[in-house]
Amino acid sequence: MIFGKKNGKKGLLLEGIIIYLVIALLFIGMLFVFVYKKSSNSALVEEETAKEIALMLDSTRPGTSVLLNVDDALNKNDGVPIAQTIVIKDNIVTVKLKNSQNYQGYSYSFFNKFNDVRAAIVTREGLKYLSIQVT
């Protein structure tokens, strides 16, 4: 018998286990959601993307064209016009994904000097790429 009945006492074994499992699963689910939200925080993505582009430009020689997959980063875009999400001006890369009035985005400098750096967001096969041409 599922509900044990011995000497007139009733046991609630199965109900107890089910309730415990549901609570434990909810708890674990909440922890996972928290970790996921923290790891995909837009500020972190901005920093990661800016530094990735800066390192890439540091190691690039003039005359090179680069296509960098920024689809994951731009999916975190919170209403910033696409042309203003990733800007490369002088020797500074700025990534902005939060559409806040006084927020300038995350900037990082690179030490390579180029005559001209042309960067644009292009879409290929449904994915967004950052196309960079340096001369």
Added chain:
Amino acid sequence: MIKMNKKGAEQVLSFYWLIMFGIVAIVVVSGVLLFYSKPLDIRGSEDNILINRIAGCFSDNGQLTAISSDVLDGKKSLEEACGFNFEDIPANKGKMQYFIKINVEGKEVKFGDNNFEPLCGQQLGKVNIPLCVEKKFFVLDSAGRFAPVNILVAILKVAQNAVA
């Protein structure tokens, strides 16, 4: 004789389970917050790339270039000769974030903030100091002899790499 007239039941939400859930939650949350609160430190990679670029500027096919002589003799700055721009973001405007020391066959030249050099080699236990990388290699000089080249690069940029 054991008395069998007591009521007992398994408490699902017992006090001990709550404490256990609480401890697990505190450990996971604090670990995640600690991990993601620190910025990504890419200075080591930057140092290595800069050293490779300088090495590429100073040597060609394993031989010292004319550019290296210009730089070592002080005729040209490193930025001008090898195509670098050491300006940092506007928040650090005017503050040099790099230090470079190049030694070729005993002839030494330094660029950037000389105050960084004594801090190299003191990374352990110290934060907010420049990250230094030093590399040595050999090239052939104009006379065809092996010339030792020693390049030390230190990058500060602590606000973006070391401070939360």
